[in-house]
Amino acid sequence: MSGHTTEDLAVVAASLRRAELFVRVNPVNAGTTAEIETVLGHGAQVLMLPYFRTAGEVETFVRLVDGRAAVMILVETASALVRIREILAVPGVCEVMVGLNDLRLELGVRNHFEVLVSPLMDAVAREVRAAKLPFSIGGVGRVDDVSLPVSPNLVLAQYARLGATGAWISRSFFECVPADWDFGDAVASIRRRLTEWADASPEALEQARDELSLHARLWR
Numbered sequence: 666m667s668g669h670t671t672e673d674l675a676v677v678a679a680s681l682r683r684a685e686l687f688v689r690v691n692p693v694n695a696g697t698t699a700e701i702e703t704v705l706g707h708g709a710q711v712l713m714l715p716y717f718r719t720a721g722e723v724e725t726f727v728r729l730v731d732g733r734a735a736v737m738i739l740v741e742t743a744s745a746l747v748r749i750r751e752i753l754a755v756p757g758v759c760e761v762m763v764g765l766n767d768l769r770l771e772l773g774v775r776n777h778f779e780v781l782v783s784p785l786m787d788a789v790a791r792e793v794r795a796a797k798l799p800f801s802i803g804g805v806g807r808v809d810d811v812s813l814p815v816s817p818n819l820v821l822a823q824y825a826r827l828g829a830t831g832a833w834i835s836r837s838f839f840e841c842v843p844a845d846w847d848f849g850d851a852v853a854s855i856r857r858r859l860t861e862w863a864d865a866s867p868e869a870l871e872q873a874r875d876e877l878s879l880h881a882r883l884w885r
Contacts, residue, residue, distance in 0.1 A: 685710040685711050685735075686707075686708050686709050686710050686711070687709070687710070687711040687712075687713065687737075688704045688709040688711070688712055688713070689712075689713040689715055689739070690704065690712055690713065690714065690715075691715070692714070692715055692716045692717060692722070693714070693717065693722045693725055693726055697726070697729060698729055701729050701730060705730075705733055705734060709734055710734050710735065711734055711735045711736075711737055711759075712726075712730055712734045712735070712736055712737070713737045713738070713739055714736065714737070714738050714739065715739040715741060715764070716739070716741055716742060716767065717738065717742065717745060717752075718742050718744035718745055718748075719744065719745075719748065719752075720748060720751045720752045720754070720755055723738055723752055723755045723758065724755050726738075727755060727756070727757035727758065730757070732757070735759040735760070736757055736758055736759050736760075737758075737759060737760040737761070737762060737801075738752070738758055738760075738761055738762070739762050739763075739764045740752075740761060740762065740763045740764065740768070740789065741763070741764030741766075741767035741768045742767070742771055743768075743771045743772060746768070746785060746789065749788075749789055749792050750792055753792055753793065753795075753796040753798065754796075758798065759798070759799075760798060760799040760800075760801060760831070761793045761796075761798050761799070761800055761801070762800075762801040762802065762803060762831070762833075763786065763789060763800075763801075763802050763803075764803055765777035765781060765802065765803065768780055772785075775881065775882070775884065776881055776884055778815060778820070778877055778878075778880060778881035778884070779878075779881040779882070781802070781820070781823050781877070781881075782823065782874050782877050782878040782881060786802075786823075786827060787827070790827040790828055790829070794828055799830050799831060800827070800828060800829050800830060800831070801829060801830065801831030801832055801833075802823070802824060802827070802829045802831075802832055803832055803833035803835075804832050804833035804834055804835035804838075805817060805820060805821065805824075805832045805833070805834060805835060805838075805855060806820070806835045806837045806838055807837075807838055807842075807851050807854070807855075808821070808851075808854045808855055808858050809851075809854065810837065810838075810841065812837075812840075812841050813837060814880075814884055815877065815880045815881075815884065818858065818873075819873050819876055819877040819880070820877065821855065821858050821859055821862055822862045822865070822869075822870055822873035822874070822877070823873070823874065823877065824859060824862070825859060825862035825863045825865065825870060826862075826870040826871075826873070826874060834852075838851070
């Protein structure tokens with residue numbers, strides 16, 4: 666488990682009422698079998714495989730999970746991008762997420778926004794849609810957070826443009842919050858804005874992409 670203990674997992678599992686228990690494990694290694702058995706033993710229902718480079722790694726992970734949990738893969742290496750069609754053909758993959766931060770480091774570009782607005786993301790989204798799998802991108806900030814260097818609204822527009830249906834909440838989500846802030850209301854605001862972007866014209870979505878692209882080029 667990436668950065669967490671079995672005690673952490675037990676605490677989270679005990680607190681859940683409706684959500685599925687999601688665990689991001691480590692990349693495939695000599696201890697992967699034991700790690701999978703441990704998290705499944707604590708009730709994990711969704712397992713994420715990060716930082717893989719080949720379809721073979723994904724096949725190994727799916728085989729070890731053996732249908733006992735949903736498998737989500739985190740695309741965050743250049744090698745995985747190149748092999749995305751082969752990777753998506755692996756039976757047993759349930760959802761695909763793109764990890765922008767590690768991917769931008771691998772690609773050697775300025776920031777993760779540059780990846781988000783790139784033709785590469787268009788291609789990945791197109792391949793995931795063709796495979797009929799849910800597509801997620803991490804992560805999103807609060808709609809009303811004016812302290813961020815780039816408007817979260819422009820980022821949310823990319824979810825609609827790319828057909829993404831899931832995201833992580835960014836670290837900034839819990840920073841500089843108003844005194845009367847409510848987490849549920851903040852999430853509802855994101856969902857409302859995503860709905861509005863989903864109804865926007867292709868021209869409006871491309872305009873938002875162009876504006877975010879400009880910010881990405883200027884931001885250091």
